[in-house]
Amino acid sequence: MQIIRMKRLNDTKSALAAALVLAASFCQIATECRAETAYVAQIPVNVTTTVQLGNLPPQQQQQQYHPSSSYLSASMASTPEAIIVPRGNNLARTLEIGTRNSVYHLQSGTGNSSTAGIIGNYGNINVLQSGNNLKSNVVLLNGAGLNVSVLQPAGSAPVNVLIARLPGGGLLIKR
Numbered sequence: 001m002q003i004i005r006m007k008r009l010n011d012t013k014s015a016l017a018a019a020l021v022l023a024a025s026f027c028q029i030a031t032e033c034r035a036e037t038a039y040v041a042q043i044p045v046n047v048t049t050t051v052q053l054g055n056l057p058p059q060q061q062q063q064q065y066h067p068s069s070s071y072l073s074a075s076m077a078s079t080p081e082a083i084i085v086p087r088g089n090n091l092a093r094t095l096e097i098g099t100r101n102s103v104y105h106l107q108s109g110t111g112n113s114s115t116a117g118i119i120g121n122y123g124n125i126n127v128l129q130s131g132n133n134l135k136s137n138v139v140l141l142n143g144a145g146l147n148v149s150v151l152q153p154a155g156s157a158p159v160n161v162l163i164a165r166l167p168g169g170g171l172l173i174k175r
Contacts, residue, residue, distance in 0.1 A: 089110065090110065090114075092107060093114070097118070098121040102123075103124075108130045108131075109129065112132070112135075119140070121144055122144045123140045123144070124148065127150045134152045138163075142164060148161075
């Protein structure tokens with residue numbers, strides 16, 4: 001009986017030693033690992049695209065896409081939320097909390113800004129801006145099955161609207 005206990009003790013010590021050696025080897029491997037940036041370059045460098053919407057003149061200068069290096073340090077990389085949009089570009093922001101929500105932004109012109117938020121399930125928001133320097137903020141709260149479309153032609157006033165379904169089934173539309 002004592003021999004069996006001794007043998008089990010030796011087997012346990014051997015297994016523990018093997019586990020320690022394996023853990024130490026993983027620690028050495030983990031220090032040598034590298035990872036690429038989370039943002040994937042989707043357009044090759046040699047591809048140039050031109051899109052013309054409406055009666056806008058084509059751009060005089062064509063800008064080429066330059067992918068960033070694969071291994072960026074954390075201090076150099078920037079998140080999409082922290083990027084400040086230069087003047088003249090369009091900006092579309094979306095917040096979706098819930099399931100089966102959809103938001104579409106279509107912007108033609110320059111300097112347009114659109115923010116859409118859905119809190120709840122089964123909501124749809126569509127934003128169409130055709131002009132320059134248009135602003136819209138739309139929030140759909142608990143609007144299960146509701147479709148909200150914002151159409152902003154050139155020169156229209158900013159749109160700020162909250163649409164909420166109340167607990168009794170009524171709708172609150174706050175402008």
